Amino acid sequence: MRRSIISYRFAVTVIAILFGTSAFGWILTELVPPDVPYQREIYRARWGDTWLWLVERLGLHDPFHTFWYRAVLALFFIVLVACLVSRWRSIVLRTFRSEPPDEARELSKRDHRLHLSWRELKWKSRDRRDVLDELEYRYGPEKRLAPGRMDVVFGVISSFLRGRGFRVSKTKEGGVIRFVAVAGRWRYFGNFLFHLGILVITVGGMVGSFWGETEILYGTDGDILPLGGTPYAILVDGFDVIMTDQMAVKEYISNVSIIDTVGNRLVTTTIEVNKPLRFDRYDILQSSYYVDEEAFRWARVRYSSGGNPVGTVVRLEPDEAFSLEGFPLVIRAKRFLPDFKIGPNGPYSETPNMHNPAIEVELEGEGGAQEGWLFLYYPRFNSRFDLPVQLSLVDVAPVYFTGLQISTNPGSMVLLAGIAAATIGLALLYIFNYRCLKGVMDAEGLILAGTGYRWKVSFREEFEKVSAGLVDALSDLGGGDA
């Protein structure tokens, strides 16, 4: 076998270095970047100038995008390429071809060996004649196996091994038969596919990180969002957040169309989390959403007099005045906050999410106007009005903005191909257990030696069984045609 340009030991060292740097980066991941001014000062106070300089220089707040981590990745990549380039022939060939041993001495290095001398091989039958006696009886009075008879004996060995799942090949030269029997040889091909797959994944990942783009676009009903550098755009037809009874988010659904420059709808579909749309070279994903912190579409408010808990529900649009039936009052919804909080400057929305939706209403009657807040989830905090009417907020439709992530990843197909190759490779590695027996046989006897690729104990058992079986098979040789 040709020597590889990169030693196995070096490759393992590189994997060890990658492991070490990744583990180091793993511990560091959550440092807040020092590029925020006050954070820098905190770090300076904690670590002093030198350490701060070191953290910034080495990018320890974001280790996986630093030059040193990239250098290790590059090294790993080069080693993997070098390994595959220099070894693929020998690895793949091993799947299809196995070399018989050059000489008997080669076998003495193997873990498991069986030595049989034709003269010593005992019969199982009572009279315990040895093989040579038997062969002499069958084929003539020679003391050693004659060349023609060797083939017969080898035929027995070979069919026995084939019966146990080994593939046997041999060479014969000058009265010596050298043979090799292998099982589970697809393992080598699996090994090759796996390493190739890892290489392809690395390439796909690099292509993606160099040339991939990603961007989040926000829009509400009717908005048109440009689709990256293409002549197409995304038209937001609608966006819904579907909640469960326990107010957990069940689904975010964007109804969108892809339109061309003149407004033709080319595709109309829904995009949900885990159901992205692929168009042109873009993946369009449901990424996030937010609620407009002031605007709303409508609110439904129930009003009733003291004695009547059912009351009537009205639907109010922003700033629209509505006369309450049976009361000399006009109601108007003035303001909406999705996450109501009281701050020094009065009410505000703490987040753009529907955590505590509230609307501000104004009631106008003969005695003047009164204002107050109604809460969707916490009605007990509703403002009290000095009027004979009771109000509660039944429902409110905020203005949602959908957050659509558009991303291109030119490496994604490459990466998926790599994953496929590596997965098949792993399956082969897992299913096939490579075992190899090599033997040299001449007129005096047989030496058989074996190595198990994976399991020492199981192979030892297997080798013992094979040896015993072989002795039996050879013993049967003399059986029938005497």
Added chain:
Amino acid sequence: MVNTADIDLFWWSFWLYLASFILFTLFASLGKRRIGVVAVVSFAIALVLHTAGIAARWIISTHPPFSTMYEYALTMSWVIGVAFIVILARFRRMVLGVVISPVLIVVLVMASLLPKEIAKQLMPALQSYWFYIHVTLAAVAEGAFLVAAGGGILYLMRGGRRGEDDLVPPRDFIEEIISRSIRIGYPLFTIGALFAGAIWAQRAWGSFWSWDPKETGSLVVWLFYTLLLHQDIRGKWRGGALAVLSIIGFALIVISFLGNLFFGGFHAYI
């Protein structure tokens, strides 16, 4: 919090596993076969209840129970339980219980500390079959790595005593259990934790890999076992070294499992 049936089953199985651990230890120290048999029976009943607990949770929550850290730990420990029964059936060495049951109990103790509420509604990002493939395979793989760690502990406990004694299997036998568990875990981990995880992340977040702490954690675990396998082929890091390393692997898995509790990131929920 309401105690659902699955949580009662969890506790029942927990106490039975604990009992079986104590019995296994007694068996190992006194060498009385009958105690070993009782330990195995107790372990088997615990495993049945454990399985029933997972099934009950599946039925109650109406989705496969692999979506919270608690459920993940439950699956991982279940794999260890099944692996033990398989190894026992194949090799008939009850003493392995002395090391496998405490590994299982450690995982269950972690589970017991985690919130166990059933979320009927999975957050949208988790509603994907890639997610189930990802989590199930990763849990099974980590279960197999933990079995290897159990073997590692046994190997070290066995010390330098030579030859076969009745109770503790010989070293090369334990070595093979460690080695086999790692070789079962490795492909499952690669395909489940890394490949299926990346494909799911691509569909849910638009990017195969984001260097989030849990992702990095599994990369570290994977590189660790990759290194181990490569050394193994060269015949290095075997014996005692392999035993120690399989235990270090266990530590890495525990850190990566609990990592998001202090690292944050995308995997905040699992």
